[in-house]
Amino acid sequence: MSTDSTLPDRLNNWMKHSVTLKLISIAVLILILLIPTSMVKDIIYERETLSQDAIQEVSSKWANSQTIKGPILTIPITYYSTIKNEDGSFTEISRNLNILPDDLQVNGQIDPESLKRGIYEIVVYKSKMNVNGSFSLNPKFDKTNLKQIHWDQAFLTLGISDLRGIKDNINLTWGDKKLRAEPGSKIMDVISSGVTIDLPEIDQDKQQNINFNFALNLQGSENLSFIPIGNTTEIKLTSSWTDPSFNGNFLPNDRLIDKNGFSADWKILQLNRNFPQSWINNKYSSTLDQSAFGVDLMLPLDDYQKSMRSAKYAIMTIALTFLIFFLVEVLNGEKIHAFQYTLVGLSLCLFYVLLISISEHSNFNLAYIISAIAVIGMISLYSISVFKSRKITLLLSAVLCGVYGFLFVTLQLADFALLLGSVGLALILGATMYFTRNINWYAINSKKLNEATS
Known part of the structure; x- marks a missing residue:
């Protein structure tokens, strides 16, 4: 295949294969997903307000x-x-x-x-x-x-x-x-x-x-x-x-x-x-x-407070899930479209809607387990077709189970939530740095560009 290409072609190849641009795109997408996360927090606040109104109404009649x-x-x-x-x-x-x-x-x-x-x-x-x-x-x-x-x-x-x-x-x-x-x-x-x-x-x-x-x-x-x-x-x-x-x-x-x-x-x-x-x-x-x-x-500890506290960890859950998708895309050469990232991100946001709606009719812990299983199952089944590898899908499922399990323990221990949260984030960052320490990001980027132009 000819190595000669026009400037638009080279720009198009760079946009498709640039690791740096992919990272920037994922970061922007995470920030955009904070919008539905903020809407979820508004829903939680609204439901809590309705609960307070019910308390005031009953109190006004009882004493x-x-x-x-x-x-x-x-x-x-x-x-x-x-x-x-x-x-x-x-x-x-x-x-x-x-x-x-x-x-x-x-x-x-x-x-x-x-x-x-x-x-x-x-x-x-x-x-x-x-x-x-x-x-x-x-x-x-x-x-x-x-x-x-x-x-x-x-x-x-x-x-x-x-x-x-x-x-x-x-x-x-x-x-x-x-x-x-x-x-x-x-x-x-x-x-x-x-x-x-x-x-x-x-x-x-x-x-x-x-x-x-x-x-x-x-x-x-x-x-x-x-x-x-x-x-x-x-x-x-x-x-x-x-x-x-x-x-x-x-x-x-x-x-x-x-x-x-x-x-x-x-x-x-x-x-x-x-x-x-x-x-x-x-x-x-x-x-x-x-x-x-x-x-x-x-x-x-009120269920609405727990739901609100869990929603504050949404960015961590989204970032870790996107990190797995990104590493699979970079290391295995599987192309993952921005639309697929968006679907996965919206699934993670849906967790909090499920949590607040189910917890209003049952025990919070049970609602958390049901919501986590639903979201993890949905993302795992979807990732089979995306990754085309059961092994990587199982790894993603294990990471999601670990994240939601960590969040569940943090919510139960309200007095130690800040300590557990900071220690957990430090361990997650350390593990990410350890497993990506030998990756030559420049080499990966150059290789992809060369393959695209060869």
């Missing part, structure tokens, strides 16, 4: 997360103004003296339930709590220009963030008296949502401690929190939920989590928080909420 604040004893007081009126009298100013209990103990049992809204699962709970403690009626406060303490108007307020969760009437034992709670809060600037209990004449008890207790049957969703308002606050919770997450300003002093559920004990002192035992009006209302603590009854 939202609950925060218990109180009880707080409030006594109206009257001061004289420091400025005289024209007639020589002083204006009277009304204030609320808020007093916190000397000690507060809560013993609670949380019974979780799983509700369904369509294909989505929502965790709710019913709780039974026994609350007891004591108040000292000799508080420290500013008595300058004090006119009167209205002991006969004293009342208790118990803050409950979502009143729809109250399942039984709240009956308070105050000393030896039985009192009943009424809806609403009289101190909205301190407790915006709660119940109020009007107290009888307590002036005669102001030199002693008064004990109180009441039962609280409350239901809510996902979270139960408390405000440590006692001089000493002790909370004891037990539940059959096996995957709690303790949050807020204080962690339990003691906890036990096993296959039967969990138990947790908190003990919080006045010195551990940033507000006193008594104050006037709403001086410390914002500080109260900042000291909240409690427990989340959450489902284990």
